[in-house]
Amino acid sequence: MIMSRFMSLPRSFTALALVFIVACDDNPVDPPGGTAFLQVLGKGAVPERYTGEVWVRGNTAYTTTWGFRSEFGNAIKIWDISGGAAPVLVNTVIVPGVGTLGDIQTSDDGSLLIVATEPSPGSIMIYDLADPRNPQLLTRHATASTQPGVHTAEVQRVNGRLYAFLSIDPPARLVIVDITDPRAPVEVLSAPMGQPFLHDVFVRDGILFTALWDGGVSIWDIGGAGSGSVSAPRLISNLRTEGGQVHNVWWYHAPGGEKRYAFIGEEGPSSGLASASGDIHVVDVSNMSAPVEVAFFRVPGAGTHNFSMDETRGILYAAFYNGGVRAIDVTGDLSSCTPAERSFDGRCDLRLMGRELATGLFAEAPVYVWGVHFAGDKVYASDMLNGLWALREFLPLD
C-alpha cells in the first residue's frame, strides 16, 4: 500500500515535469516525388536482433547483426536466395564474446568469409566457405591493433595478395592485414588517421580511399599509381567534402572505362532508429591529385549509409536508413546542370536534376536500411528493424 502510494508520486511528478519538457519534433522523410518503386519480392525476418550489413555471393546472402535487441548482435545469418522471392534463413553462426558484428564480405574467389567484430574485443573472423552455407572458422585475428573494435573491414586483392583493410574505433587508425594465408594473417600496416573517426575504406585498382569523417576523404596509392604500396601508402590527395562526416566511398567504373566519379556517403547525426541525416557527395576524381566535389544527393529527413552499384547501367543504390533504398542515375556528366538545379555553393543537386529513379521500402516503413547489395537482377537490403529484403532491380522503361 505504502509502496503503491510511493509509486504514484513519480507519475504525478512526471506529469508536472513534462510541462517543462518540450517534445521533440518529428522529422518526417520526404515522400518520393514521382519516382518509381523498387518492387518488393520478399522479406527474411530477423525479429530478435537488429540486422547490420549484407553481402551476397551466388545464391547465398550473409547478414550481420548489431547492438542489443532481445539478443546481442553476435549472429551471422545465412540465407538461401535461390527462390527469387523471400530470402530463406538456412543457418545462423554465433560469434562468441562480441556485442556487434559490422561488415561482412566474401573474398573475390568465394573461398573466405570475413566478418568484423566490435566493440571490444575487436577482431576479424575468417571463415572457410568450402560449404558456403556452413562456414567453418579458420582464424580469429585479434591483436592490440584491432582494439577496441573493428568498425569496418574491406577485403580486396592488391598485386595478387589478399588484404583486409580494417577501420578501427577510436583512437582511430587504419590496419591492413595480409590474409593471403588465412590461417596466418600478417599485419602490414597500422596507421593513425581520421578526425575523429576512420569509418570505412574503398579499394580498387591499387588505389585506396579512406573515409576520415571531418578529415574528409583521402586518396592513396597502394600500388596502382606509382611508388605506393600496401605497407607504405602514398598520399595522393585529400578533399574535405561539404559537411564532413565522411562515412563511406564508392569509386565508380563506368562501362566505357571512365573512372571519373567517387560517391561519398556522409553520415550525419541520427537518433535511435527513428531519424537520420547525411547526403551523398559526388566527387570528380578524374585528376586524383585535385579532386573536386561537383554534386550531391539529399533526401530531406533521412540520411544515407552504405552503397552498392549496378555499374553496367550506371545506377547507384544507396541505403538511406529511415528513407529506405534509393536508386540514382549516375550516368553521364554529373557536374553539368541548369542554374535552377544548382545549390547556392554551385554544386549540382541530383534530385533537382531528376536523377532519382526509384525508391524502395517506402511503403514498408518503418524501416532502417543499413546496407544494400546489387546482385544479378535484384537488390538486397539489410534493414535493422526487419531483416533482409529482396527487391527487384530498377529497369528503365524503354
Added chain:
Amino acid sequence: MLGAHGIGMITHQSPAVAGRSMTEGYLTQPTLMLHAGGRGLPAIQLMLSLEGLTLERGELNPGIVGEGYIDRRHPHTYLHEVTATLERGSDRARGSLTIGKGFAPFGTDDPMVRPFVKYPINHHLAQILERVVAIGAVRLGPVGLEAGSFNGDEPESSGDAPNRSRLWDSWAMRATLYPIDGGELQASYANVRSPEIAKGGGPDDRKWSVSGRFENAGRRQYALAEWARSTGYVGSDKTLDFHSFLIEGQTGVGRLLLAGRLEVTDRADEERLADPFRTLAGGHDFSILGRSRWTIGTFGVAFPIATRRGVSLTPFAEVAQHGVRETLRPSGFVPADFYGSDRILMLSGGLRIGIGAMHGRMGRYGAAIPRQRGTTTPQSQSPQHAH
C-alpha cells in the same frame, strides 16, 4: 584545514541486466580535502578523490551515463579539484578570480555535498566539473554574476588530465539572486565544445540550468528544485535535447535526517561494450541508439550518531524506484528488453565517515559563495558534513 571522507556501502539492484538482480559493496567517495589561505592570501581548495582505486568497475546507479560508464557511476579523477581564489571587497560588493581545476560556473552543487549518497542521473546535465577553469565572479548586494572559461573535454579515466589543446575552448556564465538568507535562485548557460571526444571534433553541448535552493543555518533543512537542458549540436545543426527536472529536500526529525528526491531525466542510450555497463567512450559516429526517460523517486534516512574531535559517523539507508521508457521509436535500445523490466528497485545502506573540515558547497568559488550567517566563513567549507 584538512579533511577526509568516505562511505562504506552495499547496494542491491533489481533487475540490473536481463532480469537478474545484483548486490555489490563499495568504498565510495573516498576523498581527502584541504582548505588553506584566505585572509588576504589566495584561498586554496583541494580535493583528491580515490575512487579510481576503489570504484574502477563503477557504482550501480541505473540511468546514469558518462565517461564510458552506463548504469554505473564512473569514478572521478584523482585530482578532483584544486583551485586558488583571490577575493576582495566588502559584504556589499565583492569580486573574485579563481583559477585551477574544478567546476565551471554552471548549474547546481555537486551531488557529493547533497543529502543522498546515490547520485541523481542528471550529473552530466546539471554540473560541469573536473575542468581547468578561470572564473571571474562579482557580488553586488543580492545579485551575483560569474563567467568562466574552461576545457570542454570530459575526463577519459581516473588518471586523465584535461587536454592542453582544449584549454579555454568552452565557456559558461551564471547569474544568482540571493533574495533571503540561505536562499538563492540561479540561471546559467554553458557552451561546451566536444565534451565526449577528447581530441575534439565531436558534437558540442549547449546547456541551460535554472534552480532554486534553500538551506537553513543549521543545514538540517534543505531544498532544491532544478531544471536543466542540454542540446547537442554538430556545427550549427541541432541534434537532440535532453531535459532534467529534479526536486529534493531534507529535514531533521529529532536526530534523524529524512530526505526525498524526485527526478525526471532524459538519457542518451549509447552502444555498450561486451561489459554491459561500459560504452565506447567517444563512440564511432555521432549517432545514439535512442533516448530514454527516467523517472526516479528516492527516499533516504540518515542518523548522525557521533561527532567527536571532528569525526562524524552517519549510518544511512536509501531506497529508489526507477521507471524508464524509450522516447524515440523505433529505438535501438528498449529498456524493458535490456533490463528485463521497465521498473527497477535499488536499495542502499552503509556508513558515512567524515574527519575534519569538509567541503560545504561544491560548484562555486569566491564571491559566488554566500557567507554563513553570523560569520565570515564562506560556505565552501564546513566543519561538519551536515548532509
